[in-house]
Amino acid sequence: MKIHGLIVFVCLAMAVYKPVSAGETAHYTLNDLCRAANENAEQIKIAEQDVMIARQEKQRARSVLIPRATAFGSYTRYKDTNVVSPNTASAGIRLNQSFTLNGRELIAYDVAKKGIETNAYTLEALRSSYLLEVALAYFDALEAKRMLEIAQADVERLQTHKQAVEEKLRVGSVTRTDLFRAEAELSRAKSDRETAQNSVVQTRAYIVRITGIDTKFSISETDIQARDPIETSLAQIQSQALANRFEIKSAQKNLEITDQTIQYEKGEYWPQLNLETGYRKSDVSYGSSIIGMNTGSSNEEAYALAELQFTLFDGGLRRAQIRQAEAKRNQADQMLNQARNDIILESRVAFSEYETAQKTLINLADELTSARENYQAVQMQYQYGMADIVDMMDANTLLVQSERRISNARYALYQTMYRLFYTQGMLPAHVLE
Secondary structure, three states, X not given: OHHHHHHHHHHHHHOOOOOXXXXXXXXXXXXXXXXXXHHHOHHHHHHHHHHHHHHHHHHHHHHOOOOEEEEEEEEEOOOOOOOOOOEEEEEEEEEEEEEEOOOHHHHHHHHHHHHHHHHHHHHHHHHHHHHHHHHHHXXXXXXXXXXXXXXXXXXXXXXXXXXXXXXXXXXXXXXXXXXXXXXXXXXXXXXXXXXXXXXXXXXXXXHHHHHOOOOOXXXXXXXXXXXXXXXXXXXXXXXXXXXXXXXXXXXXXXXXXXXXXXXXXXXXXXXXXEEEEEEEEEEEEEOXXXXXXXXXXXXXXXXXXXXXXXXXXXXXXXXXXXXXXHHHHXXXXXXXXXXXXXXXXXXXXXXXXXXXXXXXXXXXXXXXXHHXXXXXXXXXXXXXXXXXXXXXXXXXXXXXXXXXXXXXXXXXXXXXXXXXXXXXXXXXXXXXX
């Protein structure tokens, strides 16, 4: 608990707030960005359409179970009618239904229903992966902003130091080489600042791309500052991951589908029964040239038809389809095992990275404190001639490097924390709340 408390204290102490400038029109937290991405991301919308397509596939499979009603009518008229070619008119309605005796159509309908669930699991897996991408981009943007602040502070310190060297040079207490070194270090710091500025532009542009928000925005750390450290074990993480990850649920459902597909293909060996019932009315008329007057007849009838079909020989088609379905079933089983093993490994790696990030941040907090105290001490020694320009620049470099390392470690800790949420299948609940 002491370690966790120290981590939270360090993270809060390192937090830097930036007011919204005049050109920024929107303010986003991590949860705000994730909600925007969930609404705007093309990948998520594409996966949602896959679910819609699967629903329509279920409707197609359901339509096979319902008798088909058709109406028909025809009329034939000849220029010269006779007994051989009379004028005819007919109309009627019929119902058709066809099914295999082993219930093959019901199997197809159940497979279509499971297809909806599979696509829904795939959608949620993609959503979780996409939200993790947004979270990582958010932390990269925060880190880039912090790197720019560190670079700006470095430039300001070196400008102040250069002015102090110029004053000492005027009174002759230092040589011109001190000024050259101060100018060189200041130029280096300005170059680092430009690089940091470019990183800020790139990370912000990437956030705009994956979330669909406007280009004028600011981000804050409100959400992550309130996030408590995770207290869990590797066994708990793996158990949660195996129970919650949508990749495993999708693979399990796909395995069920392949089992039923085998039964569906075996249905080809069963007879197919075709039923038809209907009503038909027909009229026949003859011309007067044959019997001296217009005559005709009218007929109405209702009928029912049953037909049983059975394939005797198909050249091995049915056997090949069954073997193909069995191979797909074995493939689905291996894919399920692969998903489980991958997630177990992913859990182990994520937990290890989280523990490492915690310990690293604690050690770097001590390093930063020492680097700041060292810089202040060397700065005072330089003012009184007890340290040279090399000592001063070394102290400044150590301070800058310490600030950068602890910033990297801080955001790496948050990234590993959210990777743990993702690994356990809990990320949407944390960022879409």
